[in-house]
Amino acid sequence: MRKLISYFLMALFMVSFNLLAADVTKEQIRGLDEQVQDIKKDVIDLTAELLQLEEKLLFPSNSQVALFVSLADSENLRLDSIQIKLENKVLAYHLYTFRELEAMQNGGVQKIYTGNIRTGDHKLVVSYTAKASSGGEMKRSSSYTLKKEVGPRFVEIKIGGPDAGEQGLEFKDW
Numbered sequence: 001m002r003k004l005i006s007y008f009l010m011a012l013f014m015v016s017f018n019l020l021a022a023d024v025t026k027e028q029i030r031g032l033d034e035q036v037q038d039i040k041k042d043v044i045d046l047t048a049e050l051l052q053l054e055e056k057l058l059f060p061s062n063s064q065v066a067l068f069v070s071l072a073d074s075e076n077l078r079l080d081s082i083q084i085k086l087e088n089k090v091l092a093y094h095l096y097t098f099r100e101l102e103a104m105q106n107g108g109v110q111k112i113y114t115g116n117i118r119t120g121d122h123k124l125v126v127s128y129t130a131k132a133s134s135g136g137e138m139k140r141s142s143s144y145t146l147k148k149e150v151g152p153r154f155v156e157i158k159i160g161g162p163d164a165g166e167q168g169l170e171f172k173d174w
Helices: 002-058 098-105
Strands: 064-071 077-086 089-095 110-116 120-132 137-148 153-159 169-173
Touching (some): 064 077, 064 089, 064 098, 077 098, 077 110, 077 137, 077 153, 120 153, 120 169, 137 153
Parallel strands (some): 064 153
Antiparallel strands (some): 077 089, 077 120, 153 169
């Protein structure tokens, strides 16, 4: 009987020790998880700073040009793709995903190109394909003279809308 009680007490001790060890382990895991989350936040912040520094280094403000795409009339148009050429050189080509279109239809703006160009006038040609609300496919193209001066230049390419003209494109300098 003593042996049985002894085994029972030993088993009870082992179970309680395992439960106590499990509690300490859970607390340690929570502490480690918090540390990992802090490190992730620091890495994200550092990455954002590095991207800003990289952009300043690669695209100095005196020669920088940035192109943005937005949708003016999202109900009548579903943008499929866009191609942008500068002086007959393709700068950007993009096929839109459902998520990107949804964001743009809710007022989002896509930064499609950032680069350096010399001062002066440059011919910008924008072509896009889209589906109209009637279901037909549209292919449109329009050109724009980009007047680059010293300092950064930002151009918004707005697709659709009342001021977009025959080709459905409107260019806006910022």
